[in-house]
Amino acid sequence: MQNAHSVDTLIEARWIVPIEPANTVLHDHSIAIDGGRIVAILPTSEARQRFVARNYHRLSDHVLMPGLVNLHTHAAMTLLRGYADDLPLMEWLKGHIWPAEAKHVSTDFVRDGARIACAEMLKGGTTCFNDMYFFPEAVAEAAVDCGIRAAIGMIVIDFPTAYASDPDDYLNKGLAMRDRMNDEPLLSFTLAPHAPYTVSNATFEKVITYASQLDLPIHVHLHETADEITQSLAQYQQRPLARLHQLGLTGPNLIAVHAVHLNDDEQALLAQHGSHIAHCPASNLKLASGFAPVASMLAHGLNVGIGTDGTASNNKLDMFSEMRLAALLAKGVAHDAAALPAHIALQMATLNGARALGLDQHIGSLLPGKCADLIAVDLAQLNTLPCFDPISTLAYSAGRDQVSHVWVNGELRVDNHQFTALDERTLKITANVWQSRIQPSN
Structure with missing residues (x-):
């Protein structure tokens, strides 16, 4: 590990669906993120030798895909x-x-x-x-x-x-x-x-x-x-x-x-x-x-x-x-x-x-150099098993409740289904306050 490169985040996943190239599934690959951008996408065995990260995520039942x-x-x-x-x-x-x-x-x-x-x-x-x-x-x-x-x-x-x-x-x-x-x-x-x-x-x-x-x-x-x-x-x-x-x-x-x-x-x-x-x-x-x-x-x-x-x-x-x-x-x-x-x-x-939106050089697929806007989807749930094809499973079987992690510009916004910065309870109270204001006009 003497020659390992330091990065902000290293995510290991069972699958990666990068969108580009089209209809591609990468098995047992990792994504290295630094400075808000994707540095590399490579087999996990190589990633462990090449990178040392401040934040590790090992997602053995998940697929990574663009946000x-x-x-x-x-x-x-x-x-x-x-x-x-x-x-x-x-x-x-x-x-x-x-x-x-x-x-x-x-x-x-x-x-x-x-x-x-x-x-x-x-x-x-x-x-x-x-x-x-x-x-x-x-x-x-x-x-x-x-x-x-x-x-x-x-x-x-x-x-x-x-x-x-x-x-x-x-x-x-x-x-x-x-x-x-x-x-x-x-x-x-x-x-x-x-x-x-x-x-x-x-x-x-x-x-x-x-x-x-x-x-x-x-x-x-x-x-x-x-x-x-x-x-x-x-x-x-x-x-x-x-x-x-x-x-x-x-x-x-x-x-x-x-x-x-x-x-x-x-x-x-x-x-x-x-x-x-x-x-x-x-x-x-x-x-x-x-x-x-x-x-x-x-x-x-x-x-x-x-x-x-x-x-x-x-x-x-x-x-x-x-x-x-x-x-x-x-x-x-x-x-x-x-x-x-x-x-x-x-x-x-x-x-x-x-x-x-004119943003395809920055987001929409997982490629080195692009912004690290990506999500992890847990496919080890009953409604997504067995999983013969992660792409088919994502399109036809998976639901938003299976999104476990969300990164935007390299920042972790949802960690194991929980917000990292937002207060969900406060948001719910806000919704209820507005409902009470709007309801009398019905």
């Missing part, structure tokens, strides 16, 4: 979990969610809701999320406090809220927030115009200009429901995507959320321009929005990541169940059992989401 990337959520809406269930989208929004938000949403609401969401995501193996909501600085502060990576959406919408008075106010506040927090290592930023039915052409044009100048992703709900398309045809004589394409929105920085109602030509158009899809299968089902043609999207060459949406329309931030549902639905819609194999489902929940 999950939740490509679309509204974290603060955790405080509205189950508030108005079993309703179609526009009735849900106009009759319940928007009035509740008008009454309750504030910096405190957003910060508290986002902290609860960050904790739920971390404990379930999500290490990065892409958010869209009001008071985005409060979401950013919650993410930093919780030690989770976040892409913070600078929301833009054409009507006034407690957060901003008009589109210029939304943009100015969002950009000022980005300037203040741009040096935070766990944060990145997107421009987040809400949807074609809440954002005007003039506002979209401003968003496109800023996105081009600052090289930012554009995160927008698009083609979520059939009604959205019907309304667009009536108002603009165009389907929403055609309108946005004419404005110049399609490109490699576009993240189209939901994209349930895309025809073949529209899928080809988005693929041609290198755009990305945030697929939210549980939310699409719960709001009866429809079945996204995911197998067809993949066949067109589209990069498709997975999101949970907010807990008000899901009702949980569980990327394991989302990944399984995405794979099964794709097979059923395509009438093809091979339409979305397990290793592609894992890639959608990790690397594809990172790629959509």
